[in-house]
Amino acid sequence: MSHTEGRIGVPVFLETGQVFDELTHRRAEEIVGRYPVARSALLPLLHLVQSVEGCVSQPGIDFCAEQLDLTAAEVSAVATFYTMYKRRPCGEHLVSVCTNTLCAALGGDAIYSTLSAHLGVGHEETTGEPAEAGAPGTITLEHAECLAACDLAPVLQVDYEYFDEQTPDSALDLVLALQAGGSPTPTRGPALRNFRTAELEIAGIFPDADERVAGPSLAEPTVRGVRDAERTGQHAPPGDDVPIPPLPEK
Amino acid sequence: MTQVATPPAGTPEQEPPGPPPGHVRLTIDGVQVDAPKGELVIRAAERIGTAIPRFCDHPLLDPVGACRQCLVEVEMGGRKMPKPQAACTQTVADGMVVNTQLSSPVAEQAQRSNLEFLLLNHPLDCPICDKGGECPLQNQTLANGPSASRLRDPKRVFTKPIPVSTQILLDRERCVLCQRCTRFSAQIAGDRFIDLLERGSAQQIGINRTEPFQSYFSGNTIQICPVGALTSAAYRFRARPFDLVSTPTTCEHCASGCSLRTDSRAGGITRRLAADDPQVNEEWNCDKGRFAFTYLRQGDRLTQPLVRNADGMLRPASWTDAMAAAARGLLQARDAGGVGVLPGGRVSVTDAYAYAKFARVALRSNDIDFRVRDTPVLDNGAEEAGFLARRVVGRGPGRGGVTHQELEHAPAVLLVGFEPEDESPIVFLRLRKAVRSRGLAVFAVGALATRGLEKLDGTLLPATPGTEPAVLAGLTREGTADTGLGEAAAAARNRLGAALRSAGAVLLVGERAAAVPGLLTAVETLADATGARIGWVPRRAGDRGALEVGAFPTLLPGGRPVTDAAARAEVEAAWGVPVPETPGRDTGGILAAVRDGDLSGLVIGGVDPADLPDPGAALTAVTAASFVVSLEIRASAVTELADVVLPVAAAPEKPGAFMNWEGRMRPFAAVLPEVGRLDEGRVLDTLGVEMDVDLYTQTPAAAAGELGRLGGWPAERTAAAIDPAGPVRSGPPESHGLTPHDKVLTSWRPLLDGGRMTDGEPALAGTARPEVVRLSAASAQALGVVDGAPVTVRGPGGGLTLPVAVTEPMRTDAVWLPARVGGRPLSAWIGTSAGHAVRVMAGAGIGREAR
Amino acid sequence: MADTAVGATAVDGAGAPLTPVLTRRWAAPESWTLASYRELGGYRALPKALGVEPARVTELVKASGLRGRGGAGFPTGMKWSFLPPFDPAAPTPRYLVINADEGEPGTCKDIPMMMADPHSLIEGAIITSYAINAPFCAIYVRGEALHCLRRLAGAVREATAAGYLGRDILGSGYDLEIVVHAGAGAYICGEETALLDSLEGRRGQPRLKPPFPAVAGLYASPTVVNNVETICSVPPIVLHGADWYRSMGTEKSPGSKIYSLSGHVTRPGQYEAPMGTTLRQLLDSAGGMRDGIPLKFFTPGGSSTPIFTAEHLDVPLSFDDVAAAGSMLGTTALMCFNETVSVPWAVWKWLEFYKHESCGKCTPCREGTGWLVQILHRIVTGDGTAEDLDTLTSAAANIAGRSFCALGDAAATPVLSSFKWFRQEYEDLVTGVTPPLVGDRALGAGTVGTGTSTVGAHR
Numbered sequence A: 001m002s003h004t005e006g007r008i009g010v011p012v013f014l015e016t017g018q019v020f021d022e023l024t025h026r027r028a029e030e031i032v033g034r035y036p037v038a039r040s041a042l043l044p045l046l047h048l049v050q051s052v053e054g055c056v057s058q059p060g061i062d063f064c065a066e067q068l069d070l071t072a073a074e075v076s077a078v079a080t081f082y083t084m085y086k087r088r089p090c091g092e093h094l095v096s097v098c099t100n101t102l103c104a105a106l107g108g109d110a111i112y113s114t115l116s117a118h119l120g121v122g123h124e125e126t127t128g129e130p131a132e133a134g135a136p137g138t139i140t141l142e143h144a145e146c147l148a149a150c151d152l153a154p155v156l157q158v159d160y161e162y163f164d165e166q167t168p169d170s171a172l173d174l175v176l177a178l179q180a181g182g183s184p185t186p187t188r189g190p191a192l193r194n195f196r197t198a199e200l201e202i203a204g205i206f207p208d209a210d211e212r213v214a215g216p217s218l219a220e221p222t223v224r225g226v227r228d229a230e231r232t233g234q235h236a237p238p239g240d241d242v243p244i245p246p247l248p249e250k
Numbered sequence B: 001m002t003q004v005a006t007p008p009a010g011t012p013e014q015e016p017p018g019p020p021p022g023h024v025r026l027t028i029d030g031v032q033v034d035a036p037k038g039e040l041v042i043r044a045a046e047r048i049g050t051a052i053p054r055f056c057d058h059p060l061l062d063p064v065g066a067c068r069q070c071l072v073e074v075e076m077g078g079r080k081m082p083k084p085q086a087a088c089t090q091t092v093a094d095g096m097v098v099n100t101q102l103s104s105p106v107a108e109q110a111q112r113s114n115l116e117f118l119l120l121n122h123p124l125d126c127p128i129c130d131k132g133g134e135c136p137l138q139n140q141t142l143a144n145g146p147s148a149s150r151l152r153d154p155k156r157v158f159t160k161p162i163p164v165s166t167q168i169l170l171d172r173e174r175c176v177l178c179q180r181c182t183r184f185s186a187q188i189a190g191d192r193f194i195d196l197l198e199r200g201s202a203q204q205i206g207i208n209r210t211e212p213f214q215s216y217f218s219g220n221t222i223q224i225c226p227v228g229a230l231t232s233a234a235y236r237f238r239a240r241p242f243d244l245v246s247t248p249t250t251c252e253h254c255a256s257g258c259s260l261r262t263d264s265r266a267g268g269i270t271r272r273l274a275a276d277d278p279q280v281n282e283e284w285n286c287d288k289g290r291f292a293f294t295y296l297r298q299g300d301r302l303t304q305p306l307v308r309n310a311d312g313m314l315r316p317a318s319w320t321d322a323m324a325a326a327a328r329g330l331l332q333a334r335d336a337g338g339v340g341v342l343p344g345g346r347v348s349v350t351d352a353y354a355y356a357k358f359a360r361v362a363l364r365s366n367d368i369d370f371r372v373r374d375t376p377v378l379d380n381g382a383e384e385a386g387f388l389a390r391r392v393v394g395r396g397p398g399r400g401g402v403t404h405q406e407l408e409h410a411p412a413v414l415l416v417g418f419e420p421e422d423e424s425p426i427v428f429l430r431l432r433k434a435v436r437s438r439g440l441a442v443f444a445v446g447a448l449a450t451r452g453l454e455k456l457d458g459t460l461l462p463a464t465p466g467t468e469p470a471v472l473a474g475l476t477r478e479g480t481a482d483t484g485l486g487e488a489a490a491a492a493r494n495r496l497g498a499a500l501r502s503a504g505a506v507l508l509v510g511e512r513a514a515a516v517p518g519l520l521t522a523v524e525t526l527a528d529a530t531g532a533r534i535g536w537v538p539r540r541a542g543d544r545g546a547l548e549v550g551a552f553p554t555l556l557p558g559g560r561p562v563t564d565a566a567a568r569a570e571v572e573a574a575w576g577v578p579v580p581e582t583p584g585r586d587t588g589g590i591l592a593a594v595r596d597g598d599l600s601g602l603v604i605g606g607v608d609p610a611d612l613p614d615p616g617a618a619l620t621a622v623t624a625a626s627f628v629v630s631l632e633i634r635a636s637a638v639t640e641l642a643d644v645v646l647p648v649a650a651a652p653e654k655p656g657a658f659m660n661w662e663g664r665m666r667p668f669a670a671v672l673p674e675v676g677r678l679d680e681g682r683v684l685d686t687l688g689v690e691m692d693v694d695l696y697t698q699t700p701a702a703a704a705g706e707l708g709r710l711g712g713w714p715a716e717r718t719a720a721a722i723d724p725a726g727p728v729r730s731g732p733p734e735s736h737g738l739t740p741h742d743k744v745l746t747s748w749r750p751l752l753d754g755g756r757m758t759d760g761e762p763a764l765a766g767t768a769r770p771e772v773v774r775l776s777a778a779s780a781q782a783l784g785v786v787d788g789a790p791v792t793v794r795g796p797g798g799g800l801t802l803p804v805a806v807t808e809p810m811r812t813d814a815v816w817l818p819a820r821v822g823g824r825p826l827s828a829w830i831g832t833s834a835g836h837a838v839r840v841m842a843g844a845g846i847g848r849e850a851r
Numbered sequence C: 001m002a003d004t005a006v007g008a009t010a011v012d013g014a015g016a017p018l019t020p021v022l023t024r025r026w027a028a029p030e031s032w033t034l035a036s037y038r039e040l041g042g043y044r045a046l047p048k049a050l051g052v053e054p055a056r057v058t059e060l061v062k063a064s065g066l067r068g069r070g071g072a073g074f075p076t077g078m079k080w081s082f083l084p085p086f087d088p089a090a091p092t093p094r095y096l097v098i099n100a101d102e103g104e105p106g107t108c109k110d111i112p113m114m115m116a117d118p119h120s121l122i123e124g125a126i127i128t129s130y131a132i133n134a135p136f137c138a139i140y141v142r143g144e145a146l147h148c149l150r151r152l153a154g155a156v157r158e159a160t161a162a163g164y165l166g167r168d169i170l171g172s173g174y175d176l177e178i179v180v181h182a183g184a185g186a187y188i189c190g191e192e193t194a195l196l197d198s199l200e201g202r203r204g205q206p207r208l209k210p211p212f213p214a215v216a217g218l219y220a221s222p223t224v225v226n227n228v229e230t231i232c233s234v235p236p237i238v239l240h241g242a243d244w245y246r247s248m249g250t251e252k253s254p255g256s257k258i259y260s261l262s263g264h265v266t267r268p269g270q271y272e273a274p275m276g277t278t279l280r281q282l283l284d285s286a287g288g289m290r291d292g293i294p295l296k297f298f299t300p301g302g303s304s305t306p307i308f309t310a311e312h313l314d315v316p317l318s319f320d321d322v323a324a325a326g327s328m329l330g331t332t333a334l335m336c337f338n339e340t341v342s343v344p345w346a347v348w349k350w351l352e353f354y355k356h357e358s359c360g361k362c363t364p365c366r367e368g369t370g371w372l373v374q375i376l377h378r379i380v381t382g383d384g385t386a387e388d389l390d391t392l393t394s395a396a397a398n399i400a401g402r403s404f405c406a407l408g409d410a411a412a413t414p415v416l417s418s419f420k421w422f423r424q425e426y427e428d429l430v431t432g433v434t435p436p437l438v439g440d441r442a443l444g445a446g447t448v449g450t451g452t453s454t455v456g457a458h459r
């Protein structure tokens, strides 16, 4: 990261002229209904907004403010705090490369620079014309903080699905496939769709839940311990079904 | 505070007794301190004279512990806490040992290193910063900061400065992210338009571009910002603090009477700040009070007397000639039919007294009334006059009056004809404080729930304008059957009815209540039935004092009833002249009498005809008068018509006092004595001499002395002497004629609406709320309009088109408009005012009519 | 010392005693389904817990000695018992919030847990909610963990349909709703009070304590916040009792623990073993250090815990033993770095992380992390000075213990602990003995695991 970047400007949300449709309003209502206090729905609502626009725009801010009776400033305060809320529309896919220490030491930095060089974009930048944000084959690149898959390092995510144990070459192949409109299979997670669908699911709306829940999740390193135990006949001490003791006398 | 020196080693008998109940005993820097439970260490230290450095801490804001400047070492039960603690969040405890920077090297080092962090990315631009010379960061850096920065890398730089409203600019490089501004706005004002944005080292204060920091209280953030991050368009680069002369003053803009500090330089005011006054404004004021002082240096300021010459032209004259002409004219008018006096509501107490005395002594009449407002005074003012005499005059703190501090502890407050945020912002802040800290229940009777009421978490008792008396009457009944109220409204009503019976409940009544027949009577009945107390909050700074000193047709100074012989006798003894015994006319009566030739002359103080219900009729009356003397600070529609115009001092140019709505004296010193303008007391005193009477009001001190000697008249005696109001008309004035297309107009003046006292401050004007028409959702739907669409409100005198703001809850048979639009009163647009029926249509001009 | 590092071949001993309790279903077919969970003994603890009064469950967990798996190791039963007593006459809502925001660098146990065995979290959540009388439980899942969100939402659906959730659970009269809530990318939201603010729809900045969540947490109501692994440990304890649980681990750190091995390890992965297992044993199970290149340094529990060296291979990985050895057990995220990795480079990368994730609320962390990054960046690019080393350590020391929450302390940790063991590496960089690791002048930038001392890339 450069330390001589210019002056930090004023946070700006895109004026997209977006009008959120009936369905989005219904979904918003459903999300708000999950919580004892409506404001808790703000993070999911911002994800919902991203599922429509690929970013948090000014209309998106206003939409959330209206649903929750907040000021636009309050929503902006939240929207600018979290890394997953994007200020510019993401491409069809978001590629997040872990460049935290451990992944980096195992090749994450090399993966990132390979992809960056190939795509010709830097952190949080998107290929393709801005006008056609989200168009097929467009890709937003970012480097991510530790993605909690260190035993599978180096990792990256596409639309928040895991691609484990990557190399610069495998990552490049993956991105080439994405650009060509393919749907490479995540190591863990169901078949890729796109960034916006992912955001919809993160908002807690799962259009075809059963099919996608079943997407694979088993990675060899994850189960090494348990398989080793099985293979070597190790186990925890056997436990009986012991009654829960009464409260101790005072 | 108890401060106990550590006793010399001795016998147990010499041990000091334990801390008083509710207190704990701790040691700070070796000094034993008893502190109330729950007190923060930073405050306890303050009380023994130790100032622990701080940025985010503010006694009136919730603690946040963000800046980490106040770290101290704390020991509990003989064990040092492993990390230094923030004194601004650490509460005291029995046996606690605190070591501040004065006695702990760890604390001292922590504070020094924290300063280093704060200064790393600070632009160090003190020489060009408004805060320079009064900046806590600068002071601490000079006292305890590093002499050179260890930063070898480029600083973080922000685009600077950015406007967060027309009034306020933000320099994010100077900001220390103490969150005082955002916490003030969220906690104190309830205006969450300014917030933290971004994260980590990019974190900054900001707004959403579409929603600027339009808060009536935004200026306070400048004052509490501990650095020069927030500055005002008005003061930016105008002065250095050490060049300024500071004068303690009282705000002249509303009836709360905030304590201010006014800073001036070279004969001009440079800025005004809120002074710390726990009884009234705590440490806050509103933006009008802070920024609206440029009116006194406008080009239309009157600088010398004017006298109308033989050709009917106003010409400059010497004071001697002007006084002679005025006296001559007034004597003639007095003898021809009488002279009415309209001092207006902006008078200081002693100036009002001069008017009151001048009317009785020089003009031999009780035709004097301070009341100037855009709602009519009804029934010749009898209901209101009785109300003021029975419930208001003579009362004050400790004398049966409601106070700001009592509001804070009230169990319930009912607002009647009063919109605190617009009409007395400091009352609003006090109510909000109580709502936040104690869950005060606020109710309002009215046609709509305002944003102010929402911020008070208040409950609306919906009433079509004009029907408020019936709603109040209903509060002493239970059940829903007889009212036709919805269940929720009935529940709110029953809740309120019960709450009003608990000790300390308050009915806060605005001056607009007088415009609804029977409403003040209903307030009195309700107070008597429930035991709730009444606070009357007029709009102008001088109103309450003017009432108290007799600038009123039925009351003499001290609340003495004109009709009470004993009361008159006291005044006569003090003044040495007879006092007329017939009650005078009220403002409307005086103007009507002049128009009809029953009165010949007028003495008019700071009265803007636009502030009267029918400005046209008022000007007709002034034109009709045979002789008019105007005492004014700036040229106006009245001075245009006057025969003699006498320029007088504005509030900052004279010493004096206002009496605020509580009945509390709010003295102020002259900020700009050097301009040499005369106050009204002095002018009237001189005029009196020309007319052969002595007022003894040549100085405020002299007038105040006489007022003091005159003393009060027990409130109960005033009340007893005034007949309870007879049966009064009730119901909306034109309810019979209402068609489904008509709505009853409700209206008041927003705090910022282009009034003349805010002239010359465009940055302030830019923070006014947008002018809108408020309609209920059902009304808007019936019209087929959505939020923001234009609608036209039509009255007998014309139509007015503004965007609609859909408002809920709101009565469907009501419509709200600001009482001034584009700087002109509503009557000038639509020929009618609050309480009357108007027609509402979609679009500009002709459109669908609302049901 | 660091250079006597132990490689795979040098590891002797019998490996770690593997005790899959939490992980035991992970490799089962369709392990995430209700059917599979039940088949493998799931939802047997729940009716048992519902059959006794809630306080007995709390008491049992207390007796088991279970300590929080989120990093701080606070005794779980004690935390539950801090809630003000439940008054059925004046019920104030109380809440369970599950911290599934896993983001501490190196930590990678909760996400596989939620993916592979979501029902064990749900069962633990229901039992815990019942123990504290909570009608509502929120699972705050890291936003990027999309597949976990799916699995958990699916598990909630299945459990509700099966009568384990919702109204009158298993006829007990107890009602509970669980909401699966996604975060939005902010490490600080793992800190429990920041998590609560975030869950309330605010910026995730830590709150002032006291009041502690147990008194005023979510929506200012009494709230328990526990880590995923902690909650997943509850059903087995309910099923088999405290003594059984205490038969694993150490006296003060009982139970079974998921150890996450990552880095230059032959077979990285999740190894569940009793508390107090050593890295030497775990490495042995994991096939030792990769390619035989010796271990240089490791974190016992994520980047926020002071680094250890090969000297510490035999420290029992329990809360107290690790603390006694000068670090913290944290999340047992054992990131193992071999001799090829430059310590100043690793520390710089970690500081980039802390700077990125600092919430901005308090001065030392907001300003300090940025400054540390600036200095470290200069050091690794060959522009550092001897003076910088003093500035670096004193700035780190000035953050530690002064910040509002533990993130500031955590940020200072890599700097301070690396200076303890590897100061020479910094000196060699500023004196030019070691060439720049990053930047235009770096030789072989981007080469990884080559056995040379250079690792790094542009960031």
Ligand SMILES: Cc1cc2nc3c(=O)[nH]c(=O)nc-3n(C[C@H](O)[C@H](O)[C@H](O)COP(=O)(O)O)c2cc1C
Binding pocket: C067, C068, C069, C070, C071, C072, C073, C074, C076, C099, C100, C101, C102, C103, C104, C187, C188, C189, C190, C191, C192, C193, C225, C226, C227, C228, C230, C231, C405, C406, C407, C410
């Ligand atoms: C900066 C920071 C990040 C944290 N991240 C997590 C986290 O991702 N998951 C977690 O369970 N606890 C995390 N914690 C610890 C929590 O604050 C809290 O101690 C824990 O959730 C309590 O659960 P436990 O008692 O079950 O361990 C974090 C703490 C800090 C200071």
Ligand code: SF4
Binding pocket: B174, B175, B176, B177, B178, B179, B180, B181, B182, B205, B221, B224, B225, B226, B227, B229, B230
């Ligand atoms: S602008 Fe001023 S008041 Fe606001 S956070 Fe910054 S330093 Fe504090």
Ligand code: FES
Binding pocket: B053, B054, B055, B056, B057, B064, B065, B066, B067, B068, B069, B070, B071, B086, B087, B088, B089
């Ligand atoms: S004054 Fe105490 S932390 Fe800011």
